[in-house]
Amino acid sequence: MYERIKGFRDFYPAEMSPHRETIDTVESVAARYGFREIATPALEHAELWTDKSGDDIVDELYAFEDKGGRHVTMTPELTPTVARMVVAKGQELSKPIKWRSTRPFWRYEQVQQGRFREFYQTNVDVFGSSAPEADAEVLAFAADALVELGLTSEDFDFKVSHRDILGGLLESFDRDVDTEAAIRAVDKREKVEPAEYYGLLEDAGLTYDEARQFDDLLDADDRQELVEFAGTDRVREAVGNLDAVLEAAEDFGAREYCTVALDTARGLDYYTGVVFECFDTTGEVGRSVFGGGRYDDLIEDFGGQPTPAVGVALGVMNSTLPLLLQRAGVWPEEALSTDYYVLTVGDTRSEAGTVVRELRSRGYVVETDVADRGFGSQLGYADGVNAETVIVVGERDLENGEVTVKEMDSGEETTAPFDSFLDAADRPTYDDFA
Amino acid sequence: MYERIKGFRDFYPAEMSPHRETIDTVESVAARYGFREIATPALEHAELWTDKSGDDIVDELYAFEDKGGRHVTMTPELTPTVARMVVAKGQELSKPIKWRSTRPFWRYEQVQQGRFREFYQTNVDVFGSSAPEADAEVLAFAADALVELGLTSEDFDFKVSHRDILGGLLESFDRDVDTEAAIRAVDKREKVEPAEYYGLLEDAGLTYDEARQFDDLLDADDRQELVEFAGTDRVREAVGNLDAVLEAAEDFGAREYCTVALDTARGLDYYTGVVFECFDTTGEVGRSVFGGGRYDDLIEDFGGQPTPAVGVALGVMNSTLPLLLQRAGVWPEEALSTDYYVLTVGDTRSEAGTVVRELRSRGYVVETDVADRGFGSQLGYADGVNAETVIVVGERDLENGEVTVKEMDSGEETTAPFDSFLDAADRPTYDDFA
Numbered sequence: 001m002y003e004r005i006k007g008f009r010d011f012y013p014a015e016m017s018p019h020r021e022t023i024d025t026v027e028s029v030a031a032r033y034g035f036r037e038i039a040t041p042a043l044e045h046a047e048l049w050t051d052k053s054g055d056d057i058v059d060e061l062y063a064f065e066d067k068g069g070r071h072v073t074m075t076p077e078l079t080p081t082v083a084r085m086v087v088a089k090g091q092e093l094s095k096p097i098k099w100r101s102t103r104p105f106w107r108y109e110q111v112q113q114g115r116f117r118e119f120y121q122t123n124v125d126v127f128g129s130s131a132p133e134a135d136a137e138v139l140a141f142a143a144d145a146l147v148e149l150g151l152t153s154e155d156f157d158f159k160v161s162h163r164d165i166l167g168g169l170l171e172s173f174d175r176d177v178d179t180e181a182a183i184r185a186v187d188k189r190e191k192v193e194p195a196e197y198y199g200l201l202e203d204a205g206l207t208y209d210e211a212r213q214f215d216d217l218l219d220a221d222d223r224q225e226l227v228e229f230a231g232t233d234r235v236r237e238a239v240g241n242l243d244a245v246l247e248a249a250e251d252f253g254a255r256e257y258c259t260v261a262l263d264t265a266r267g268l269d270y271y272t273g274v275v276f277e278c279f280d281t282t283g284e285v286g287r288s289v290f291g292g293g294r295y296d297d298l299i300e301d302f303g304g305q306p307t308p309a310v311g312v313a314l315g316v317m318n319s320t321l322p323l324l325l326q327r328a329g330v331w332p333e334e335a336l337s338t339d340y341y342v343l344t345v346g347d348t349r350s351e352a353g354t355v356v357r358e359l360r361s362r363g364y365v366v367e368t369d370v371a372d373r374g375f376g377s378q379l380g381y382a383d384g385v386n387a388e389t390v391i392v393v394g395e396r397d398l399e400n401g402e403v404t405v406k407e408m409d410s411g412e413e414t415t416a417p418f419d420s421f422l423d424a425a426d427r428p429t430y431d432d433f434a
Numbered sequence: 435m436y437e438r439i440k441g442f443r444d445f446y447p448a449e450m451s452p453h454r455e456t457i458d459t460v461e462s463v464a465a466r467y468g469f470r471e472i473a474t475p476a477l478e479h480a481e482l483w484t485d486k487s488g489d490d491i492v493d494e495l496y497a498f499e500d501k502g503g504r505h506v507t508m509t510p511e512l513t514p515t516v517a518r519m520v521v522a523k524g525q526e527l528s529k530p531i532k533w534r535s536t537r538p539f540w541r542y543e544q545v546q547q548g549r550f551r552e553f554y555q556t557n558v559d560v561f562g563s564s565a566p567e568a569d570a571e572v573l574a575f576a577a578d579a580l581v582e583l584g585l586t587s588e589d590f591d592f593k594v595s596h597r598d599i600l601g602g603l604l605e606s607f608d609r610d611v612d613t614e615a616a617i618r619a620v621d622k623r624e625k626v627e628p629a630e631y632y633g634l635l636e637d638a639g640l641t642y643d644e645a646r647q648f649d650d651l652l653d654a655d656d657r658q659e660l661v662e663f664a665g666t667d668r669v670r671e672a673v674g675n676l677d678a679v680l681e682a683a684e685d686f687g688a689r690e691y692c693t694v695a696l697d698t699a700r701g702l703d704y705y706t707g708v709v710f711e712c713f714d715t716t717g718e719v720g721r722s723v724f725g726g727g728r729y730d731d732l733i734e735d736f737g738g739q740p741t742p743a744v745g746v747a748l749g750v751m752n753s754t755l756p757l758l759l760q761r762a763g764v765w766p767e768e769a770l771s772t773d774y775y776v777l778t779v780g781d782t783r784s785e786a787g788t789v790v791r792e793l794r795s796r797g798y799v800v801e802t803d804v805a806d807r808g809f810g811s812q813l814g815y816a817d818g819v820n821a822e823t824v825i826v827v828g829e830r831d832l833e834n835g836e837v838t839v840k841e842m843d844s845g846e847e848t849t850a851p852f853d854s855f856l857d858a859a860d861r862p863t864y865d866d867f868a
Contacts, residue, residue: 001737002518005477005506010519013470013533020471032794034801034819036447036770037454039751041552042476042508042538043439043496062477064498067542072439074476074508084436085444094818096805099447104476108501118475129805133783137804144794251787303435317473336470349567353685360466360578367468370571371530371563384528385468 007117009318018332019317022149022325023102026122026314029145033137035100035124040081042104046071048080052270052301062106062117074106078123078313079270079298086127087304095128095307102316116318125311130296132241135274136248138292138312142278143254145314150330156289158254159261160246160276163293164238165226166265169217170206172230177205180269186218187265218262226262238273245274264291272296274310284327289320339364339389339427341382345375346395351418355391355403358422383408389429393418405430441551443752452766453751456583456759457536460556460748463579467571469534469558474515476538480505482514486704486735496540496551508540512557512747513704513732520561521738529562529741536750550752555724559745564730566675569708570682572726572746576712577688579748584764590723592688593695594680594710597727598672599660600699603651604640606664611639614703620652621699652696660696672707679708698725706730708744718761723754773798773823773861775816779809780829785852789825789837792856817842823863827852839864 046063063073102122124141126134146156170177185200201211220226223239249255266275275293292312299307315321325331340359344352352368359366369378382390392404406413407430416433424432480497497507536556558575560568580590604611619634635645657673683689700709709727726746733741749755759765774793778786786802793800803812816824826838840847841864850867858866
């Protein structure tokens, strides 16, 4: 017996069904926002990651040398791929570009509760707009998707921050601070012990007292305090941009889901402006459900024209979003659904086939016997796939020009004329003949 | 500038749109047949392929050693994975099992016209039924999907054969024939020169005269000739099974798409019974569009209970099916579609936002300005995404309590009351106010 690979999952039909419903909902909300579907390769040249993050990142990737000697990797995220695609078409693409896609990604990391090596994301990105409305549209899409999935503002909270507020504050200390290291420290603020957190800030170049001062600023109620502390254009503009994004989010219906939380830093180095992470308000789902933000430099870093960008990646399937939906009690039922089972008794396949084909052509989910089985086991199968109506096409009934129509929920059944019962209604059921 | 990997494709929105429409059609036909969606890993242990096909197959795979020393491969096909999944759940799964899925696969092969290293398939399989109805259901699904995509019996032809007819005929020669090699030769009958074809049959153990005799049998009009030539139960049963499948296909509406063609052998060694391949009747698409068949031994080979199986894999996206649809003139248009563009002039984001949110909540595709652009470039964008209706929310119009509703096709426009135009119709357009 073969095993599947550790960190990978098989999804059988009943468990797949709520995932499909979730993905379809998220995709349809994205479609209504005008995010257009793209499809992207599972493999890329590894340098899309190593050039920016260094060769060590390979340890976290499914990277390998292909038969042609190329250093390739199974993609751990979408952003570098869409950046490459934007660069490749350059000026051909009219701006703003709004793309979406849902697919798996792969990361060679420690397998633990709720973390898999293969995980799925719906990515949504806007390229070519630095306006706060673009950030707000991404926030509004994400909020709308969660609401459409059944969540409310009681269930989730977008913690919103701005990279240049953090960066600008750090820069205003009279020291040689490693900003990226300090931002990574901030990202761990809620995840590690205070001593470790302050230690990381000290490693990044702050003194202990400065680290404390910096930490206090993160909790400032009035963002003007930050502007005054730093006294730089960078922080003033960043605070202004964050406020503008929140105002646009108000107009787009997403403000109520947002809380400013400057310690929301996002781990990835390519973010440049507003960043946000979605959290479970109850804390039961302990880590970030998903996140996104602005990454204005990446397209240029990849060799393209300067192109501002902002996006979000919602983890679906093997990810945290299903955990949040389950916690909130809005996870769709794990069940199959079937409109009709057409049951044959004796040599009635031809007549049953007529019924099956007609009902399928009307768009219904219709099953029939494909295993040469008897009445009982066909009925058991129909029950197993949650058939709503069973139509029994039996030799003796047919001699009388009839079929039997059985409502599975109630167990009630009645006969109907074979010649006309398909005409009784678009979806003929027990009620039409009882 | 980064390049994508050779043999892989990016799908931008306009080119993606007909692929999405095609996949949705195929998936929805499969759903109506009661094939239930599953999701499966991109990586498997390489031994799922090497145990059966030998280590050389690794040359055609994206196989590598992962960071934990596992010999893994990006999956080149679905069948071994679903076989593994059936074995893993064993008796828990009620039979027949009917599964479907659409996803990419990967094969390290020569890149040529229409052949990619990443290609997509919709796989549909029935497990647990040896009845001819199961084969017929797979044929009927495939035919129905093609018809739903706009093709007719004039466009495509399923060439149907049976492995045991070929195998049984070969066995009836009084020689030590390498059956699998001979079947691979038959698979090449239409693809190579006669001399090479007969040479391959001779390599498999037949004399030249026997090869000619065998070849004549493949074209026999009356299948009883085959039964008589072989004189074995195996061939008699295989012919009976093929006839039974064709009869069931008649009842299921698929017979008209099927032609018996005994030289349809399918390259893969795991097939055991009826096999079929779909061809373009005009021959313009020169190779098999897709194929499928019965593989009754694989689940047992994988360590499971004996479980008959039959399935088909329709190549979508980077595959031959789009070529056939294009050849037949039924390929969907490569275009974006947008119901509304809500255009802002001046400081009207809040009012525009109300309109946008309401129309999106009704399910329409609605875009608005997220790039702080002027009237002209917003209108150009709206045109670029094929917006049907543009609603201009302008400061001056709003002072009069009005918005402008513009029909993009005709260029006609009219004003409508801001307070009530959303109530005029579920989908308010120019016609409601002109």
